[in-house]
Amino acid sequence: MIVKSRYKVVVIGGGVIGTAVAFYLAKNGVSDVVVLEKDYLSSGSTGRCGGGIRQQWSERMNVRLAMRSVEHFKRFESEVGFDIEYFQGGYLLLAYTEEEVLLFERNTKMQQEENLDVELLSKNEASSRFSFIDMSGVRAAAYCSSDGHANPHLTTFAYARAAERMGVEVLTHTSAEKIITEDGRIVAVQTSKGKIETEVVVNAAGGYSHEVGAMAGVELPTESYRHQIFVTEPLEHIMDPLVISFENNFYIRQTKAGNFIMGQGDKDELPGHNVTPTWKFLREMTEKMPKFFPFLRDVRVLRHWAGLYNMSPDAQPIIDRAVDIDNFYYAIGFSGHGFMLAPAVGEAVAEWIVHGEPRSVDISNLSLNRFQEGFTIEKNVV
């Protein structure tokens, strides 16, 4: 079934991270690459996510990585050759408590130091600029106009098709089943369609990153949690920014086609791979959201689904190379914000493999060994 039984690099995972890594590998001159996807492209977390692209994070490293990604998103069409519905309509974060106001003040200060075009808005400023939101209870808002959103499926397809044009092989409906090591190095990957010998393996398995790590005998501290999301029928464009409230636990955006897409987190979720949506979620969201967006009351829900947040202990990605197996790389644990970081991460991982080190962005803080020391948790997560 497999065209070739030997590739220089095997990327496990046909989501946005895996295809971005493959794209940047080819761009850096290594196109003897195969992407293994057990289902179809974007079938996992990527294709189930909200599609937001945000730079307003509470941790400096996340801000930098996101800003680097935005540079790529801005020139995506010319660089990768695809309209991915990228729209810089901003992100509006609503603060409802005094504690949130303080946090937003501290964050925007740090983000401004990183030259991010973020501003803190008073309730009145926010109300007059975003009149479609019921601002009852809002104390302040953080707004960054260069944040935005894009279509995650199209982004994944764009990377995959561009990589294919440069010689990369994308094998869908092909799962990695075993990673074969010899003397502390990976020598081959056993797939559902045959064995592939290889020099480098990249774990970009999203919700299944822990399981793929275990195939190589590496214990990765990630676990997956169900997050639900739904989409409404399309309406005329009225909502530029993606709106978040951490206090009220929601995010919402309007797609290019006009549909509203929204979700919330659930603290009671247990780790696992369950992606069956529940009535409880739909009930809670439909009850909650019209309080903030009154026009939603008569809008109809079209589709409802769930995906996995692959959580790391500090809710930040783990981008590293295994200590014991030095040809095993991982870009995992994105904790619900992998899509927006994909360009910068794909680029960094590819550079690491091809040139021996990431060149365009510093990702040293995202190594696995950070968990042996003290670490701070990213707070801006829904």
Add this chain to the structure above:
Amino acid sequence: MRSVNNLDLLVVGGGPAGLSGALEAARSGLSVLLVDEAVSTGGQLIKQTHKFFGNEGFFASVRGYEIADRLNEELNSFENARILTEHSVIAIYPDGVPVVDMKRDTTEVLMPKKILLASGASEKFLQFENNDLPGVYGAGAVQTLMNQFGILPGTNVLMIGSGNIGLIVSYQLMQAGAEVKAIIEASDKIGGYQVHADKVKRLGIPVNLRHTISRAIGKDSVKGAVVSELDERWRPIPGTEREFVVDTICIAVGLSPSIELAAQAGCVIEYIQELGGYVPLRNDDMRTSVPDLFVAGDVSGIEEATTAMIEGRIAGLTIVEDLTGRCDQEKLNYLKETLRKFRSGPSSSKTRSGIRKLGGKVEEASFSERIECDFDSYKGKLRPIIECFEPIPCNPCETSCPVGAIRVGENINSIPTIDYSRCTGCSICATKCPGLAIFMFRENKDGTSSIGIPYEFLPLPVKGQYVSALGRNGEVICTAEVERVARSPNKTNLVYIIVPSEVAQGVRNIFVPSQEAETIVCRCEEVTVDQIRKAIKDGYKDFEELRRYLRISMGPCGGRTCRLNTLMILSRETGVPVEELAPGIFRPPSMPVSFKAIAETGVDDSEE
């Protein structure tokens, strides 16, 4: 949010299957709730003003709407049964089954012990230019408007399709005072029962075989339709276009099971062409792969009302046994036996083949399809089937046979007979027959059969190419691989295709994929055939990838109109048989529901 805990059985759909299943459960004292989207229960029965065929024990010769009345009346007489009309079950979640009150736009959540899905079928859709104009109707919608609500959809109608529904609805339109200008039929034979066809012929409606609609005319609504004759390659013959001045175009090209809820609830589904498309797997008790979920009627395979009622009763009795441990085994056996008998005739051969694929037991009563009596004695040998049943003056088969195996005899009008013991399988007769009535046939050891089809069209398919295998009425039977193409000097080439043996007897033609017009497949998102083709060429070879790339089925219909058609295109373009393609994900809710309706979910106090 509280849930209703003591409901024994939720029946989704109040057609013949749902009503019959509900009745069996109600008779045994179970608490039953039957939910139906329509204003009254009865399903398609309400619309049927003709008398039914079938078994006298199951309402034969009673008119459809009268059957509905009787079933409704009996169910309403039980205190433990309740009917909710204008309600819709929108999903089957592990933590509850939400039911929308479509009139008040509210929901309530149920926790039934058992569910009987009798959600019926939806109509297949046809692709032609301007097919989204108001005035283009499915035959079911026309029946609903006309026979249920007394509204005539239009005054001048063009009927597309000459199957029983097309014939019956044409008849009913005439009865209601509309003028049916014509029935057009793409294949070369009338699809429905001869008696139905005779009925519409008697009314003066022309039946145009081998005709197709190429476009609807009009800006805001249908003002006319352009119909062309098809050549042997299924292409409109230029110059044969004819305009019909009509305000209504009625499409009656078949049904596919409405499996959305079953699929979304996790039932294993499979594509079985003979049953109308995707169906949930189920055993002969009508139990699906989800043990508490049963199916009956068209959702389990397109058939008709009598079998739907029997299936509903079987499901109902099994549910009674599940919940009470009591079972009227005698009755259950009687129903299963009746069903088997009903399906043993020639007109049920498709259903039998479909049910066999589901692993069910069916019997065939003896009837003779062919005049060759010893054809079956030479299984495994390549040999001709001569389907020449009409005495005409013709004998090239006899004169061309090098071994003298075919005999017409002294009278050239005689029907040929063949001595298979002498036949060498050279296939010359098949290429010589002017009527293209001779097909080559061989049963292979791997459960497939090779069929040599006399084919006089261009382009000729090539070895290894996938084509659609067509039946005697031009209906697509399955996807088939071309085994070889035997070219003949007289240009009657033989295309040998490989098909599963169980459908081989019905395969008599092939369809070689060709260019279609710029027509819409997904009406919600306005995706065309060409866009889908191009995407497939660009590497999107999975329904879900196509959906995510082109937004197919992301609109309000949730894919009811376009999913199957997209899969058919995918199958044709990739050569992967449609039954091997992944059908894609079915996501809740199964119809668009407002925030208000969900947020204001109430509880069903009467069931508490």
